[in-house]
Amino acid sequence: MFEKFQTMFSDSEENYLKTIFHLERSLKDGVSTNAIADQMQTKASSVTDMLKKLSEKQLVNYIKYQGVTLTEKGKKTAAAIIRKHRIWEVFLVEKLDFNWDEVHDVAEQLEHIDSEKLIDQLDKLLNYPKFDPHGDPIPNKDGNFPLRDKQLLSNLKVGDIGVCVGVKDTSSDFLKYLDKHGIALGKQIEILEKEEFDKSQKIKIDNQILHVSQQIASNLFLKTKH
Amino acid sequence: MFEKFQTMFSDSEENYLKTIFHLERSLKDGVSTNAIADQMQTKASSVTDMLKKLSEKQLVNYIKYQGVTLTEKGKKTAAAIIRKHRIWEVFLVEKLDFNWDEVHDVAEQLEHIDSEKLIDQLDKLLNYPKFDPHGDPIPNKDGNFPLRDKQLLSNLKVGDIGVCVGVKDTSSDFLKYLDKHGIALGKQIEILEKEEFDKSQKIKIDNQILHVSQQIASNLFLKTKH
DNA sequence: AAATAAATTTAGATAAGTCTAAAAATAAGA
DNA sequence: TCTTATTTTTAGACTTATCTAAATTTATTT
Numbered sequence: 023m024f025e026k027f028q029t030m031f032s033d034s035e036e037n038y039l040k041t042i043f044h045l046e047r048s049l050k051d052g053v054s055t056n057a058i059a060d061q062m063q064t065k066a067s068s069v070t071d072m073l074k075k076l077s078e079k080q081l082v083n084y085i086k087y088q089g090v091t092l093t094e095k096g097k098k099t100a101a102a103i104i105r106k107h108r109i110w111e112v113f114l115v116e117k118l119d120f121n122w123d124e125v126h127d128v129a130e131q132l133e134h135i136d137s138e139k140l141i142d143q144l145d146k147l148l149n150y151p152k153f154d155p156h157g158d159p160i161p162n163k164d165g166n167f168p169l170r171d172k173q174l175l176s177n178l179k180v181g182d183i184g185v186c187v188g189v190k191d192t193s194s195d196f197l198k199y200l201d202k203h204g205i206a207l208g209k210q211i212e213i214l215e216k217e218e219f220d221k222s223q224k225i226k227i228d229n230q231i232l233h234v235s236q237q238i239a240s241n242l243f244l245k246t247k248h
Numbered sequence: 249m250f251e252k253f254q255t256m257f258s259d260s261e262e263n264y265l266k267t268i269f270h271l272e273r274s275l276k277d278g279v280s281t282n283a284i285a286d287q288m289q290t291k292a293s294s295v296t297d298m299l300k301k302l303s304e305k306q307l308v309n310y311i312k313y314q315g316v317t318l319t320e321k322g323k324k325t326a327a328a329i330i331r332k333h334r335i336w337e338v339f340l341v342e343k344l345d346f347n348w349d350e351v352h353d354v355a356e357q358l359e360h361i362d363s364e365k366l367i368d369q370l371d372k373l374l375n376y377p378k379f380d381p382h383g384d385p386i387p388n389k390d391g392n393f394p395l396r397d398k399q400l401l402s403n404l405k406v407g408d409i410g411v412c413v414g415v416k417d418t419s420s421d422f423l424k425y426l427d428k429h430g431i432a433l434g435k436q437i438e439i440l441e442k443e444e445f446d447k448s449q450k451i452k453i454d455n456q457i458l459h460v461s462q463q464i465a466s467n468l469f470l471k472t473k474h
Numbered sequence: 475a476a477a478t479a480a481a482t483t484t485a486g487a488t489a490a491g492t493c494t495a496a497a498a499a500t501a502a503g504a
Numbered sequence: 505t506c507t508t509a510t511t512t513t514t515a516g517a518c519t520t521a522t523c524t525a526a527a528t529t530t531a532t533t534t
Contacts, residue, residue, distance in 0.1 A: 034521065055482055068522055070483055075520095087482060087529060118369035128363045135361075137354045143344035260491065281512055294492055296513055301490090313499060313512055476534095483528070490520090497514070504507080 031079075033134045036103050037062065038072050039081060040133075042092055043100035052089035101165035106141050107133035108154035113144055115155040122155040123197035156197075157188020157207055157243060173246060175211070176221065176239035183212045184244030191241040199238070204228055211244060257305075259360045262329050263288065264298050265307060266359075268318055269326035278315035327391035332367050333359035334380035339370055341381040348381040349423035382423075383414020383433055383469060399472060401437070402447065402465035409438045410470030417467040425464070430454055437470060 031039070041061050045053045055073070059066045077084035081096035092100060110132040114120040120128075145151075152168045153159055159167040172187050186209045189196065200206065204227060214231070215224035221236035234242075257265070267287050271279040281299070285292045303310040307322035318326060336358040340346040346354075371377075378394045379385055385393040398413050412435045415422065426432065430453060440457070441450040447462035460468075 032520075056480095064521095065523060066482060067484080067524080071521075114366070117373060118366065120365070120369070124365070128361070128366055131361050131363070135354070135357050137357070139346070139350070140340070140344065140354055143346070147343060258490075282510095291493060292512060293494080293514080297491075477532100478534095479530100479532070481528100481530070483526105485526080486524090488521100488523075491518100493516100493518075495515090495517105497512100499510100499512070501510070502508080504505100 031081075031099065034072070035076065035079075035081075036099070036134060038069075038076060039092070039096055039100040040103050040107075042082065042090060043097065043104065046092060052091055054089045058090075098165045101161040101167075103133050105161045105163075105165075106135070108158060108160040109141060109144050109148065109151070111154045111156075112148050112151045112160075116148060121197075121201070123194040123201075125155060126192065126194075153188070155207070156192045157186075158192075171245065172243040174240055175213075175223070175225075175234070175242040175244055176236060178213050178244065178246065180213050180216055182244075182246055183210065184246040185210055186242060187245045188243035189241055190243065196238075196241060200242075203232060204230065205232075205242070257307075257325065260298070261302060261305075261307075262325070262360055264295075264302060265318070265322055265326040266329050266333075268308065268316060269323065269330065272318060278317055280315045284316075324391045327387040327393075329359050331387045331389070331391075332361070334384060334386040335367060335370050335374065335377070337380045337382075338374050338377045338386075342374060347423075347427070349420040349427070351381060352418065352420075379414070381433070382418045383412075384418075397471065398469040400466055401439075401449070401451075401460070401468040401470055402462060404439050404470065404472065406439050406442055408470075408472055409436065410472040411436050412468060413471045414469035415467055416469065422464075422467060426468075429458055430456065431458075431468070 038058070041058055042053050045057055045061060049057065055066050055069045058064075058069045058073075062069070073082060073084045073090055076082045076096070077090075080093055081099060082090045082092055084090045107129045110129040111125040114125045114128060115122060151160055153170070157172075159170065161167045170187060173184070174190070175184075178184065186205060186207055188207070189200070205211075209227055212226040213223060214226055217223070221239070223234050223239050225232050225234060264284070267284055268279050271283055271287060275283065281292050281295045284290075284295045284299075288295070299308060299310045299316055302308045302322070303316075306319055307325060308316045308318055310316045333355045336355040337351040340351045340354060341348060377386055379396070383398075385396065387393045396413060399410070400416070401410075404410065412431060412433055414433070415426070431437075435453055438452040439449060440452055443449070447465070449460050449465050451458050451460060
């Protein structure tokens with residue numbers, strides 16, 4: 023009755039792959055043991071153990087004391103997990119009325135469900151979304167991420183106009199702040215003033231004037247009108 | 249990033265509770281170690297280990313060599329898991345075009361996802377279904393199962409007319425057999441003849457005549473017209 | 475370049491869940 | 505009832521994933 027699903031990889035292995043994938047993107051060069059440990063709230067020794075295992079399975083290139091990179095196989099696997107995570111997030115928001123600050127923990131569980139048909143059908147039900155509720159790209163079945171030119175609000179100059187297309191910080195607190203001030207994906211934002219001293223900005227959204235700090239501006243992605 | 253979900257119980261514990269719940273219903277009196285081991289395709293010694301643990305957690309009444317019964321807490325927990333399993337099955341069939349013979353393995357995974365909001369919203373999306381795709385009752389949030397008077401096709405007599413409301417055997421093979429012969433939940437069936445010798449029957453469904461063996465008739469539930 | 479600091483790995487331990495093989499308890503048969 | 509068979513439990517081992525503490529390697533600093 024409870025025949026074990028011989029999923030390719032354990033939940034833990036999948037979580038490591040996903041983390042390494044993300045770190046590799048942001049840190050560019052090789053990912054260190056400690057970086058992984060920090061990100062996953064675990065101990066460096068645990069990371070070392072797992073890296074050995076992932077290395078044996080040809081998922082990472084691991085050289086002692088030198089950090090890791092994902093192999094092609096590792097990248098594909100990580101992309102598949104991220105794909106599942108993000109499709110589930112869209113589902114939760116679009117079909118089950120979750121707010122964008124509530125989806126992460128549940129998606130973290132759902133991403134490990136093993137069923138190709140399930141994810142394909144979900145994708146179809148949601149009309150093949152390209153971005154998740156935070157504006158992050160959803161890789162296709164081949165592991166390729168759709169590109170979208172976007173810039174941080176903090177990098178725009180006075181007079182620029184853009185549409186909000188994503189957030190860098192996906193923490194619940196930040197998302198709730200955005201909700202409170204009417205900032206959401208799809209909204210148009212115009213930069214009215216920039217304060218050099220503290221990098222804060224005055225912006226126009228929904229014909230309302232809003233002052234945002236550097237912290238906000240550097241976590242909000244806009245797509246500028248070319 | 250990957251803070252462990254401190255779900256009440258592990259997947260394994262939940263699977264044991266669910267199995268014991270089902271066995272308790274069919275076997276009536278206490279459930280034996282071997283019955284659980286058989287059902288779960290595991291070894292009796294593993295079952296004993298788990299029973300000790302479940303007993304410590306007040307989920308079962310366990311006396312060495314005497315089998316187990318679920319406590320109230322155990323019943324509630326089991327019902328909650330079964331509730332999740334069956335709601336997911338409805339979702340898979342209604343929203344993702346799964347066939348009723350494809351849902352079990354996936355629901356087996358999904359039933360362990362820990363999110364009250366998720367299951368409540370799913371329930372709402374599906375319009376609070378009372379029965380799953382095999383006609384099995386979905387317990388409510390209190391753990392109570394909706395009742396439906398139903399009888400096995402094999403127990404009806406010539407001339408009786410009923411509507412198909414469930415299956416006893418939910419194996420893929422049986423469900424595919426039913427699909428092939430146009431038998432589905434909601435279909436009306438009339439008993440035309442019964443063969444005493446081999447207990448086979450001649451029935452009418454969709455104005456077609458069909459011969460079904462004892463094996464089929466004893467695994468199909470009908471609701472007779474009052 | 476030697477000494478110190480930081481990062482990483484190893485060694486050994488723990489917990490959950492499972493297994494095999496042996497021991498103990500219960501049930502069944504003569 | 506005594507003996508045998510069946511069921512159940514115990515004992516000890518294994519795997520996965522984690523941890524702490526110690527050892528090792530790499531990086532930094534003077």
